[in-house]
Amino acid sequence: MRKAGLLGKKPLTATRKMLETAQKDTGTIKKAVLSYGSYNYTEYESRFYFRAMISANKEILEVDLFTRKDLAYGKKEPRFRIFLDREKNDFISWNTVEEKWSRAKIDMLETDDDRYSYSYRGRNHATKETLNTVNRYLHTGCVQDVETAVIDFQARIRGEELSRKHRLVTDSIDGYMNTVPDRLPADWMKFINDRALEHSIFYIRDMRTGYCTHCRLRVPVPTNVRHKMTGKCSQCGSSVTYRSWKKQKGVYYSTAVSLLQKCTDRDNYVYRQFRVDMHVKRDNKYVPEINTWEMYRRIFQIGHNSRIKAMGFEWGEFNYTGIDRWCHEGRCRRSWLNGDGGYGYARSVPYTGNMKKLLKGTCLQYVPAAEILKSMGSKRINVMVVFDDMQMGFPYEAFWKMGLRRFIHEWIGRDGVHGLTLIEWSKKGIRPWEYFGVAKEDMRQAVRLDATDQQMRIIQKASELFIRLTDEQVLWLDRYMGVHVLMNYFQIQTPHRIIRYLQENAGVEFNGGARNCTLVHFWTDYLDMVNQLGWDLHDRSVFFPQDIQRAHDETAAAFAILKDKADAEKMKAKDLIMNRNAKEIKKAFCYRNDEYMITVPGCFLDFKHEGNAQHNCVATYYDRAVKGECIILFIRRRKAPKESFCTVELQNDNGKFAIMQNMTAYNKDAPEDAKAFMQKAVKEAQKIADRMAAEEGKKLRMRVAG
Template identity: 25%
Template sequence: MNVPKKVKAMPWPEEWKSQTNQDVIVTLDWPVVDHERLMVVTFRRNTGKRRYGTPPGPDVRLVCSKKRNRAAMEYRGGSRPKKRADLEEAVGAMCVSVGTCYPEITPEDEAALAKWLGAKQTMNHMLPELSRWVEDAMEQEREAEARARGELEDDEVTRLCPDELPEGLVEYIRNTMLPQDRVLLYKKGNVRGTCFACGETVYARGQRFRQGTVAKCPDCGAMVVAYLESSDRYAVDYVQDLVTVQKGKDGATLFLRQWHLCRDKSAKWESVEDYLEEIARYAVRGNRVAKWQIEKKEAWCMNTYRYRLKDWERVKNVTEVYDGTYQFFLPPNWREILQGTSLEYCDLGGYVRERELARREADHRGNPVRFLMDWARYPAVEKLWKARYTELIHERMTGQWRTKKHSITWTARKIQDAVHLPLRLLRLKETAKWTTKDIAKLAELRELATAGVIQEREAVELFTAGVEIDNVRQALGHATVHKVVKYVEKLVAEEEAKKDAEEAEAKKNRMPYYRGRVYSPETYRDYLADCVRLHLNLDDREVLFPADLEAAHQRTIAQVKYQENKAAWKKFEKQARKLAAMAWERDGLLIRPARTPGELTAEGKALHHCVGGYADRMAAGETVILFIRKAEEPDTPFYTLEYRNGVVVQCRTSHNATYEQDESVKNFVDAWVERATKKDKERKKAATAA
């Protein structure tokens, strides 16, 4: 029921503010709409009462029609906190409860409310009775709307579902499921047990059975997982879940029935039917689906507890299979079962075959239950599957499509409408190799072409080259797409060649080597972002396509850091100028202070130590960092020295190796310290004399 326009036009009473302890004030109005007198109940919260925690929601106006047995809600300000909320939820948003709140209502309004509800006994001024009436009215409205849409009703789970087991199910369990059961249940003492691979009572030889470990059956030699017979484990009580398909008694409804195959602790399996425990039913009729369960489970204290329900209970999430994994039995007459239903043309057999092939390759994708449900609800599933865009369907069945879920419109009836791409572009790849990520990527490139950033042929070139648009977005418009693609391919080839050489060297030295993935495209993306931030001219080919990307990126990183920490850098450089007199050269070696924080970062990266973190301390004058170089290689890192209060704190080279291992460097440092100390004394003496 919708709120009538006449009621919407009614002015709201002023907000209620009282110093009393009452929570809400309740008032009644009786407008006539379409020859029916409606009851309008207005709940206004007490704004003068102090509240803590979550701020209360807006005032509520309840519209009730006794003739149609319907109710509707309206909120002050036009807000709608929850679609079709009942009275308890609506008033609960005001931080009160209909059963325990302290309302203010006139005796006349309370008497009128009791008469309208036909209630003889008053509880909390008739508010709980009113809440129950509203809840029943809204539930009846939901049921009526569901019937009008053709939704499956709850009684159909038992009325239309077949009573007998599907033909061939028991044989499938004996021939397929039981031979795959690799469990050994042992008794206390860890010596005697039952192997379900061979069905025999066995005794441990040598080492005893241990909980959850893989053991070799002493009799048949099969590799089995051992469990204590009395342990609380799913594998102890159940073999596996099983799902199959059956036609309903009306001939138009299709049921998917799910069972637990409970474990026969004796491993005899004389009557398989006695160990089947049905737990869930899924139904499909037309494009409507439903799911019921008669078992539920709860996780508590690291364990999962299962319990049976008194009756079948409807579940909202229809495509989530209870317990997750399951075996699917495809009856030999599956085409006959689907005939006459909305799934008559569903390629269930083809999907199950692909699922079985994937399971043999240790790829556990495939969900026939969701496949059937989605085939009935979404026309695009049928179109894409029959056109052999199988990977798109598999991604939907396993949930991988959610990362790019808006790329495909599953309700569309044409492929080009579903993927938002013309058919000519879908010929760029084999149909079975298209992924949701591919669809999203090509759609984004096509949007750039539509906006005039690139041409469509350039978008195709970017897509076929496999270049991620985010990695080259900043370069578009400054060079042709062909040149950008070629540059990225060159970067990738150089990095791959470098990794090949490193791997060959590691094999030569019999050292482990982790190849890892290629990072140069992402490095190029970050470099371009730095160029934009620094307002560099990307139309300059040397800037857009640097010959040494790594070196160029390090320069832009340093410049960005400089821009972000300009004041700190100026302080560092001022300190470096004061220390310039500490530079010295002798015996083919030279020493000088670090001039910029960028030099410290580069030094630490080249020699694999942490000197890059000393920039703040040097800028504050707490310490001095100096570089030792060979005179003929003044720009090549050699040793790094920390000097504080006239003492060498540390002097290290690559990977933190100390300078004491190189006698020439040690002698040079000792001579420099002696000279620096002498100069310090002379400077202090001159300062004292002055």
């Protein structure tokens, strides 16, 4: 770029407004903590201030860069004069302090302030006029920040530009990001301190006082204070954990908070998610250092009965360009800030101060969203899912107003996933209890108990069985049984009797609930068998056995016999064929030695019992054995012929036998001598079968001849 004439004109100087703004921007000391250490830095509102003008012949744009530091010292001259030529695609910068030219891009100019001592969140300062001049000259097509517009222009010239595709992407992202309001609520930091953080009182036992990280005051502590005891600060009332300064050097707490706002286009809404880190250290007298970073945004719309349409954005390095900016969700290289579990969208503690106003005029205006969300305390929740459910008509309003607080809390805590209770919430305009399919009376009970999901399901289940439980019974079942299959018997024997039996005979309370109580398992099993056996469950002596264990075992034996009978009945036709097959097989497989012999299964129960005894799946071979597709044999020891030993599968390929499997219990390989025995047995069987086939053949030939 021709340097001649560029410096002929005087640069623009700082306006009074710029000087004032910079002087007011005194910054706050913050601490950045990395995995390997930490450093202090100062966060200012703005790092650069810009003014711009176009040369007389309209060829060159001059952007004058002032630093906050210079302005704060009252210096009116720019630190750099950046000249841009859009026709010749060129640029050059004049360093007014060192009086030399530089061909560096704006992000590489030496501005005499350590860029890392600034928060990168700092907004650059420029008047509307300057913004317009720059953007119009550079044809950005929108109102971009001056630094961004300049860096994009310069990067393009350097061939380091974001590709055309990227440009389209970044332009569209900026289009949305520019509609996000600048301002955070006035009580934003108070909200973070009150709602999102977990606080401690660091105490010195002998002094009977401690330091509260919430109100930051020295406060009295109870005389019985113990390390890690929880309580409330006597000054501010905040929930705290007491920590002995002797035992704990500090606390680190990391969470996420969020803010919902209306976008400046008056059409969209934005969910803004911030990471919050709090460090409390003894070295620092436990004064909390709180850092926040906005890492995620989601632009969304609120409409009737439709899932939220939304677009997510993340702060990070854009496509390996070295530029940190807003990117589409999942498309940026993340820094340590959004790494470490906090990837992109996450559960957060929502700010509720503006919610009522925010939802006014929308379909959600009557939903007590602020109240509900606030009641979740410092618990991080899936804010977008809650809003999605609200929009889809989940009856938050009805349930909340009736008083089902805990139920709502659990629903939100599960990210809106159904729990135990069945809810029919796609229906419109029905009464609150109709969502659960219960009577008004049942709903009253649920409200009275401020029922949890499990308690609600117990009430609902009772209602399905047309019985009503007392509050005490609901609470007892909730505590010891959960939603248990035994409830199904409440129509046969009263809940009162069943509960008393569980207490007195099964020792549920003593065993810490049904889950850990084997007698409950046995009883449940027993009742199930008794039911299938068709015995009279209304008979109390049947329903409530004296000795659960014994009753269970005896019934199990009776049940097994019955089951066998039923199986045999079912397999009657097939067993006829199996029986015939077995007779044929026995003719060939009659080999035995001193140790072993062969048993041929002749019916389904033979298969089943062998399968049970050997813990294998031989019973599933039954059908194939019936069809003659395979031959199943059992090897038995001659001294214990009734006891299972090895299970063998043979293939019968046109009268040629081959051993496919020879297994002992639990599908383990048969012992060597049993294998040798089987090989011998097959050889012998083959001879017999071949001879039989030959005789058969002879017979056949005679018949044909005759």
